[in-house]
Amino acid sequence: MTVSLGVLTASQDRAAHTPSDRFLIVVSQLVCLLAFLLCGSRIEVDTVCARKLTTSASTELAGYTDSTQVHVASPTVAASVTDAESGVSISGRYLVDVVSAASVDIVSTASPRWDEVRHVGSLEASYQRGPLSVSGSAGVSREPDYLSLSAGAAASLDLLEKNLTPFVGFRYGHDDVGVKGRPRADWELLQKGGLQLGATFVVNHFMIASVQLDADFERGYLAKPYRYIPLFAPGTGVDVSVGAEPSEVHAKRLPERPIERLPSERNRYAVTGRIAARRGPVTIRIDERLYTDSWGVSATTTDARVMIDLGSRVMIWPHLRLHVQSGASFWQRAYELLQTETGEWTIPRYRTGDRELSKLSTYTGGLGGKFRLTDQADSAWHITYQLEAGYTQFFDALYIKSRWSVLSVLGITAQWN
Amino acid sequence: MKTISVLLVLGMLCAAGCVRVPPYRRELLAHPTMLLTSPSGPAESHVYAIQEGASGGGQGAEGGCGCN
Numbered sequence: 001m002t003v004s005l006g007v008l009t010a011s012q013d014r015a016a017h018t019p020s021d022r023f024l025i026v027v028s029q030l031v032c033l034l035a036f037l038l039c040g041s042r043i044e045v046d047t048v049c050a051r052k053l054t055t056s057a058s059t060e061l062a063g064y065t066d067s068t069q070v071h072v073a074s075p076t077v078a079a080s081v082t083d084a085e086s087g088v089s090i091s092g093r094y095l096v097d098v099v100s101a102a103s104v105d106i107v108s109t110a111s112p113r114w115d116e117v118r119h120v121g122s123l124e125a126s127y128q129r130g131p132l133s134v135s136g137s138a139g140v141s142r143e144p145d146y147l148s149l150s151a152g153a154a155a156s157l158d159l160l161e162k163n164l165t166p167f168v169g170f171r172y173g174h175d176d177v178g179v180k181g182r183p184r185a186d187w188e189l190l191q192k193g194g195l196q197l198g199a200t201f202v203v204n205h206f207m208i209a210s211v212q213l214d215a216d217f218e219r220g221y222l223a224k225p226y227r228y229i230p231l232f233a234p235g236t237g238v239d240v241s242v243g244a245e246p247s248e249v250h251a252k253r254l255p256e257r258p259i260e261r262l263p264s265e266r267n268r269y270a271v272t273g274r275i276a277a278r279r280g281p282v283t284i285r286i287d288e289r290l291y292t293d294s295w296g297v298s299a300t301t302t303d304a305r306v307m308i309d310l311g312s313r314v315m316i317w318p319h320l321r322l323h324v325q326s327g328a329s330f331w332q333r334a335y336e337l338l339q340t341e342t343g344e345w346t347i348p349r350y351r352t353g354d355r356e357l358s359k360l361s362t363y364t365g366g367l368g369g370k371f372r373l374t375d376q377a378d379s380a381w382h383i384t385y386q387l388e389a390g391y392t393q394f395f396d397a398l399y400i401k402s403r404w405s406v407l408s409v410l411g412i413t414a415q416w417n
Numbered sequence: 418m419k420t421i422s423v424l425l426v427l428g429m430l431c432a433a434g435c436v437r438v439p440p441y442r443r444e445l446l447a448h449p450t451m452l453l454t455s456p457s458g459p460a461e462s463h464v465y466a467i468q469e470g471a472s473g474g475g476q477g478a479e480g481g482c483g484c485n
Binding site: 097283411 | 437438439440442443445446448450451452453456458459460461463464465467468469470471472473474
């Protein structure tokens, strides 16, 4: 909660500070919060030193590539310290995304090929006392043209001898959206607030389930500042085919090329059900998410994993995921000039080239594996590898009909007691 | 939406109220794979966040996308 108030203060002081100052203010507030949490549990921690702590450190290297010439390399390091006796746990993560993109729709409607580096850092602290658990988290994500600060808090309560655990969470995000080469004072603001409510419950001695409701509210600049939209003469948009090549689009479009414009408010709601069941060495996990938002996008996402223990050292998990969504209410494959009541011609109020706002379906399948390297009782080293392939079908977009993607993730985790 | 939510919560409470599994019968439930947190790692979650026009169902707070 303190974190959220800190970020809000930074937001209110926006006019008096540069974005860099605000960034430093918020980071210092997050450090103060962490120090506060540590001081607040100082007695516990001092005692903990004589107790057994569980410390873990991990590193992960992910590589992503797809058929639209987007390539991402993403190394991550993470660490956590947990004391089960006092209930205190602190963790942190740092991630870098190195993105190289030359997607046909980006090149055609936005900027030429671009390379970018994104830095992401996050901290989380949690405390459990009796049946009550509370946690706080904060994150920073920074790119040359984007700065995102976020914070959240959550609480859960064990009831009915831990057969029912309701939980509630809040999150807040403060994003500055910019364009390379433009002064920071011209950057746009996007604020995000979210509420999470749900419960985990025991179904029987081998099955557990949960239901979660998410409501997220976004206010501010939600468009992409680099994206320009091709316009067509009235009545000619239908002639532009699905997946039309850039040459066809350029031949048929008007000279005007307005920048993308989206509503400044978006309310998003999701209901997620999860179920996990274990029989012998096999755990089956199924997640289902139903989603709708105020822009008219509705979606269903089904995610299934089967985790199989192959002996005491090896676990593998085949994975399938299906995502199907409708398009936003203002989505058009080809935007046409509109005529007003006075007979003047105007461009559509909302226009977008974001194909993730169009009707699409994505099929993902993969296989992961985890191998325990050591046998010591007080330490464990694991190596994990995951390979996922995805296929997306765009039913109503320009430039593209489908996309193949591959994600490869290699990780090493060490844990000491 | 509201009706579905209420029904889900009521069903969940009924299910939890009808069945109580004592601690000594929770060996399978205590297995690490039975945690109902998101099984996706940071990279996998990020790919879904970019490729899908929907959100929700995850935990924590993180912003930015590298896709401006």
